Amino acid sequence: xxxxxxxxxVTDHAExxxxxxxxxxxxxxxxxxxxxxxxxxxxxxxDRSLLLMTVPVIVLLxxxxxxxxxxxxxxxxxxxxxxxxxxxxxVGWWNFERVFTNPLFWDAVxxxxxxxxxxxxxxxxxxxxxxLLLNSVITPAIRTTIQSVVYLPHFFSWVLVVTIFxxxxxxxxxxxxxxxxxxxxxxxxxxxxxxxxxxxxxxxxWKDAGWGIIIFLAALSTVDPAxxxxxxxxxxxxxxxxxxxxxPALRPVIILLLILRLGDALTVGFEQLILQRGAVGAGVAEVxxxxxxxxxxxxxxxxxxxxxxxxxxxxxxxLVLGANKIAHVFGEAGVYKRA
Amino acid sequence: MSTALGPxxxxxxTHPPVDAAAAGSARPDPRRRPRRSKHRPVWEExxxxxxxxxxxxxxxxxxxxxxxxxxxxxxTSLSTTAAVTQAGGLVTVPTEVTTAAYRQILAxxxxxxxxxxxxxxxxxxxxxxxxxxxLCAYGLSRPTSFGHRPILFVLLxxxxxxxxxxxxxxxxxxxxxxxxxxxLILPGAVSAFNVLLLRNFFMGIDPGIxxxxxxxxxxxxxxxxxIVLPMSKAVTAVVALFYGVGYWNAFxxxxxxxxxxxxxxxxxxxxSYVLQGVTLPGSGVGQVDVATGAVTGLPVKMAVxxxxxxxxxxxxxxxxxxxxxxxxxxxxxx
Numbered sequence: 001x002x003x004x005x006x007x008x009x010v011t012d013h014a015e016x017x018x019x020x021x022x023x024x025x026x027x028x029x030x031x032x033x034x035x036x037x038x039x040x041x042x043x044x045x046x047d048r049s050l051l052l053m054t055v056p057v058i059v060l061l062x063x064x065x066x067x068x069x070x071x072x073x074x075x076x077x078x079x080x081x082x083x084x085x086x087x088x089x090x091v092g093w094w095n096f097e098r099v100f101t102n103p104l105f106w107d108a109v110x111x112x113x114x115x116x117x118x119x120x121x122x123x124x125x126x127x128x129x130x131x132l133l134l135n136s137v138i139t140p141a142i143r144t145t146i147q148s149v150v151y152l153p154h155f156f157s158w159v160l161v162v163t164i165f166x167x168x169x170x171x172x173x174x175x176x177x178x179x180x181x182x183x184x185x186x187x188x189x190x191x192x193x194x195x196x197x198x199x200x201x202x203x204x205x206w207k208d209a210g211w212g213i214i215i216f217l218a219a220l221s222t223v224d225p226a227x228x229x230x231x232x233x234x235x236x237x238x239x240x241x242x243x244x245x246x247x248p249a250l251r252p253v254i255i256l257l258l259i260l261r262l263g264d265a266l267t268v269g270f271e272q273l274i275l276q277r278g279a280v281g282a283g284v285a286e287v288x289x290x291x292x293x294x295x296x297x298x299x300x301x302x303x304x305x306x307x308x309x310x311x312x313x314x315x316x317x318x319l320v321l322g323a324n325k326i327a328h329v330f331g332e333a334g335v336y337k338r339a
Numbered sequence: 340m341s342t343a344l345g346p347x348x349x350x351x352x353t354h355p356p357v358d359a360a361a362a363g364s365a366r367p368d369p370r371r372r373p374r375r376s377k378h379r380p381v382w383e384e385x386x387x388x389x390x391x392x393x394x395x396x397x398x399x400x401x402x403x404x405x406x407x408x409x410x411x412x413x414x415t416s417l418s419t420t421a422a423v424t425q426a427g428g429l430v431t432v433p434t435e436v437t438t439a440a441y442r443q444i445l446a447x448x449x450x451x452x453x454x455x456x457x458x459x460x461x462x463x464x465x466x467x468x469x470x471x472x473x474l475c476a477y478g479l480s481r482p483t484s485f486g487h488r489p490i491l492f493v494l495l496x497x498x499x500x501x502x503x504x505x506x507x508x509x510x511x512x513x514x515x516x517x518x519x520x521x522x523l524i525l526p527g528a529v530s531a532f533n534v535l536l537l538r539n540f541f542m543g544i545d546p547g548i549x550x551x552x553x554x555x556x557x558x559x560x561x562x563x564x565x566i567v568l569p570m571s572k573a574v575t576a577v578v579a580l581f582y583g584v585g586y587w588n589a590f591x592x593x594x595x596x597x598x599x600x601x602x603x604x605x606x607x608x609x610x611s612y613v614l615q616g617v618t619l620p621g622s623g624v625g626q627v628d629v630a631t632g633a634v635t636g637l638p639v640k641m642a643v644x645x646x647x648x649x650x651x652x653x654x655x656x657x658x659x660x661x662x663x664x665x666x667x668x669x670x671x672x673x
Contacts, residue, residue, distance in 0.1 A: 043485040049559035053478030054490050056471040057529050064507070064526045065497045071506030085509070133397065138378040148659055149402050155580075155651045157588030159606045163614045163644060164408045167429060174411070174429050206404065214662060225380060232382040271591050275610065289504070296505045297595065309503035317500050 075307040088303075095307035105308060108291035111284060115268045118197050120261065123204055127212030128250065132242065134213060135220045147217075150210025158271040161207050165199070166190050190276070193284045200272060219253045220246065259327050263320025266312050288312045409648070416440055416641035423637045440642035449600070450608060450643055456520070457587060457605040461650070464524040464586040469579045471529060476537035477563045494531040508595055522596035523589065523604065530585075533578045540574040541567060573661040580658040587650055609647050613640045 044051065075095055077088040099105050130150070137143045153161065169175045170190040189195050227245050236244065270289040277285040286294075288308070296305025386394075415423065415430045422434045444450040475494075479487045507526060516522040544567060552562050568575070590606035597603060600611075611617045 040485070047481075047485040050478040050481060050484045051486060053474040053559070053563075057475035057534065058490065058493065060471065060525065060529045061493065061497055061531075064510070064528070065502060066493075068502030068506035068510050069500070071509055072503060074506065074509070081509075081512075085513075130401070133394065136394070137398070140378065146398060146402060148656075149405050151659065151662065152651075152655060153405055155584050155588075155655060157590065157606050157609075157647065159588075159590050159610045159614060160644060160647055163609065164412065166614060167412070167641075168408055177427055210405070229380070229382045238384065274591065275614065278615075292504055297508060302505055302509065306503065306505040309505055313500055313503055320499060 072306055072310050074303050075310050077303055079303040079306070081302070091303075095303045096311070098304055099308045099311060104286070105291060107283075108286045108288050112266055112268055112287040115197065115200065115287065116261075116265045119201055119204060119268070122201050123209065124257075124261065126205055126209045128216055128254065130209060131213040131216035131220065131250075132246065135217065135246075147210075147213075151214065152210070153207045154211035156207065158207075158269070158275060161203055162272065162275045165203055165206075191279045193280050196276075196280050196284045200269065200276070203272060204269065215253055215257070216250055219250050223249045255327055255330075259320070259323040262323040263316060265319055266316050412641050412644050412648075416638055416645045418638050420638065428637065429641075440638040443639055444642055444646070449603075449612075450605075450646070452601065453603050453605045453608040454646055456602060458650075460520055460523050460604060461583055461586040463520075464528065465579055465583040467524065468528050468530070468533075468582040468586075469575065472534045472537055472578060472582075473563075473568070473575065475529075476534050477541055477559075477567060479534075480538050480541035482542075494534060497529075498531045504595075511596055517596055518599050518602060519596075520602070523592050524586070527585070527589075527592065530582070533581055537571070537574060537578055540571055544570055576658050577661050580654060583654065584651065605643075605647055609643055613643055 038046075071085065074085060074088065076090055076092065077085070078091045078094075079085065079088045134143060134146060137146065167173050170188060173190075176188065189199050192199075223245065228241055231241050231245060266288055268287050268289075270287070273285050273287055274290050274293065277290055282290075282294075289312075292305045292309045292312070295301050295308065299305075411429045411431055414433050417436050417438065417440070418426075418430045418433065419435050419437050419439070422430055425434075445454075475490075478484075479491055479494075481487070511517065511522050511526060516525070548570075549562050549566055552566050557565070588606060590604070590610055593604050593607045594610075597607070600607075603611075
């Protein structure tokens, strides 16, 4: 409890205070001679506690994120679990050739892109509209209550969400019963490939559209009310105010989210889809991630699946970096700042 | 008697009239000026009746869309088989309340075990993830410290490029973690995003406070434990919630790594026995009454679902109030 560090250590750590200006207390500028650049070893010694604190995360990421990155070499091998990664023969680009000439792979790419595009049109605008609607509710108690309710499904698991949809809308579900009572029958949205896009988008909206508004509400809360007041003085009605004040305030956030969505274009609700692939069939529900899973873990074609996964990972990386670049060109902040 | 009651009696007796008078003078004539919400800015025009009506209906429908499924699931889980048969499926109006379904699944057996597994994994995993994330975030929070840039870079890369499912699976398999609970915790234990969330918050703390502690002789561990952490309860709660919900809701990692169904977490049990309708041995889940065709195990199924929701519903209200601007960055990922 009484571990006191030695004084020299303390002055070292109080560096920012030292730099606060020549008027600072103590013999700062012309004091005892101090080397301008400390040696690496001294700095490591000074910051050893801080460095030590990062060790657990570095170890965990090193083992479970970086070692598997190296493990991607099996994409260039004819890997067999019985031979092991070190002794499996290298086969050049053979696995990639197989991936690119496999029609099922291209089906998965197509399904993935169709789902992304569909959700971009029918999911993406909903949180924005919802945020605008909620922002117009002026009684704080009502607004926070509604917020609490619509955020909630975000914290449910996909198993739960899909099960809820199945129980309510599926073949033995409530809606089905009501429709049957009204004379319609044989309608089962959970297993119908033609309506699958609608189904998964509805599930995504139910689960995440509410949570999606949080960032828009935050952006809206930063808008200076004086802007609205001044525009009213100039005769702007509520629609013009939304067009000229509210939406411009949301623009950076909308662009940021579009970039992130574009970077994730090849990643579409893996857990959601793998839960329902069996019910509607691979024809519409096979996306890149499920393709990798079935080819690798189920069929045991490890190298082929790793190659497909690697292609997806690299294209995704290019997409997110490219989208970010485009955002910079248009003068937006993007995901990360320019160095 | 009356004098003894004096002050109290007088106060209660005189209060309402005074109040009414004050209110009356503040609002001279309520009939002339229609009531105006105190929250509405003065410059904003009055809403039209049509607009307000439409808004109320839309918002009510949205809230209903979230609440109704939960309501009917919970009610069904508390219903008797007879009530379910009568309703022909999910129950909307409760007739007879019984906890039979819960007693059945919690009396031991696969659901009980899966619940305990999920609780254990969530508790251990959340503790581990939150602890290492806080440590790393604090270790990286001083802009002058040695080596924080490369370490940050190591962290950031994992946000943009994932190694992929196959190599990760092979690694877990080669480490001998298949069919162990560690396979459900370690591979996803660190989210770079959560570390950055914490780091952003720590960097926002006034350095004057922490420097003062250092000058008083506190080491970094002590500064973190006694000064920074107590100031960061909200963001810590939110990060712990993100991790906790992640562990509780995960099912695919168990599908990959756990072959022994005695070790399945609750979400995987939910998937097999409720979503896919596999008959749960000895508990009536998924059984179909041959005579009527009704699913007699429906209350039990719904009870499993409620079990999977309860922890979220219990923790959520406490953490929900912290979803403020401070953690708004969190929405991007979610």
